[in-house]
Amino acid sequence: MKINDVILKTVAKAVVLVILTFGLYLFFSGHHTPGGGFIGGLVLASGFVLLFLSYDVETVSEGIPISFKKMSALGVLISMTSALVPVFFGQPFLSQSFGYFDLPIFGKTELATVTIFEAGIALTVVGVVVNIILSISEGTK
């Protein structure tokens, strides 16, 4: 008998949006306050996992046609490349720099290269966590 999960699916739709937003917020707030790529990535991943739980793997995979394995590899690649760039400017490996820019809407904004590094970490975390959950779910069949 098919389980009636209308409530779960409806709630999930709304909650996933909130989780993903919160994940992004944590990611960006990590520069000066608690948060960052790892935590943001975990929260983002939990949003994806909730989708996989409330719908089924096939439906979600159709909607989000990304290979999460490659996503984590891409994440490491971004982090490592951003860490490598300072080497070409005579700085030690992993050096970060930042500057203040006047952007149209945001006004005076601090932009830091560490965000790129953190973005790589976030991608890696999302990729790895979702990949683990998907691998476990495959095993039960």
Add this chain to the structure above:
Amino acid sequence: MMNNILVFPMLLPILAGIILIFFRTHRRIQIVVSLGTMIAVAVISIYILNTIQTDGILRLDFGGWAPPFGILFVADSFSMILVVTTSIVTFICLLYAVIAAGKQMNTLYFHPAVLFLNAGVIGSFMTGDMFNLFVCFEVMLLSSYVLLTLGGSKRQLREAIKYVTINIVSSWFFLVALAYLYGSVGTLNMAHIAMRVAENGQGPLLTTVSIVFLIVFSLKAGLLLYFWLPGSYSTPPAVTSALFGALLTKVGIYALFRVFSLIFPHHPELTLSLIGVMAAITLIGGSFGAVASNDIRKIAAYNVVIAVGFILVGLAISTPLAIEGSIYYLIHDMVVKALLFLVIGAIISLTGTTKIEEMSGLMKNYPLLGWSFFIAMLSLAGVPPFSGFIGKVLVSEGAIQNGNLVLLALALLSSLFVLYSLLRIFRNCFWGETIISKDEQLPLHKGILVPCLILVLLTAGIGLGGEGLAVYVTDAANTLLNPEIYIDAVFSQQQ
């Protein structure tokens, strides 16, 4: 001053590994990139090793954060000698994998896993930060889990469960020990820890912490706590066994040398004696295992255990000669263990069995393979022109100087057991009546012998040209015995 080059031996394998994930099904790209990377790492690390001889210990502060605040890589002769050997041995093992293993192996994330394993091993050798050491250990272990289960035969999975469990437990102990250490000295930079331990004195609490570290690294190195090793090293494909046998235990040994020479050298009567006792029991247990087993892979795996015991006899004695001997023996063991496991892998793939009583007279069918095995055996037993000899002589001399005759006797006896255990394989498998006739013998892929012969040349080369390595080994032993050189290098301002 920037020494950005220090990061490349670890960074190149990671980058190459990631790129290979995107090209999983392209066998040619996998092979070219992974082999090329290992050559590049070897060249770079040889260059760094030579730079150290003129400029002293090099360090790289990541992100420009000066020690003890940031994470750093420190390259001294000891770590770079190991990095050079690691990259060369890995290159040869990969060559074997390319020639011997099927398409499946070469496209199933095997190359990325080996590269990540190398990144972890090399990172462990080069890092100057205790927590970073833990992280590098984990990188190495995660890749080793992948390599161990790759292929997924029932036997492999059973051993993998044991291996994963034991390593998770020991990693947890590692973390606990780190927490205690950080709680007592308030820093994670190895040189800074060493300084603070020296200033405050190594009290009972710190000595206890050092014993916890001893347990952790002994589990990884297979010192006394080697019960997991013969099983898990004898189940995976030959290349993986060769990599494990050559590299993995060496990282534990490296950590033992580093921690007990740099951070906790103040109570040798307790810590070093304990290591001595553990090494002695390891030698005895490994010898019995090697002699008692009838499975050629198990015999090889027990030989790994014996070597671990032998190398740590050098640390337990801790005279300059003995430490030099241990370093020579480490280099030798990485090369010859790879050779031993590769030859044994070839034997198994040719005969389809691992039991020595089911093979006979292979010498007639595959003479070159037989002689490769013979040389590996002589080298492991420490017969002169080959590489095992220098290490054994130096460690024995150190033991005599120190008057540590029990360890001396056990170390030398263990060589006899090594010789006996391998002679059994040689006598049963290669000598005797040929049971495979010329018509039904499986053709030995000519290429398989190439990596084995390179390793044979290497072991002979290290044995004959030991003099050329002497500069590096002496410097490495000197730094290990005088930790202040290391500490000064980390805290010097002009770098």
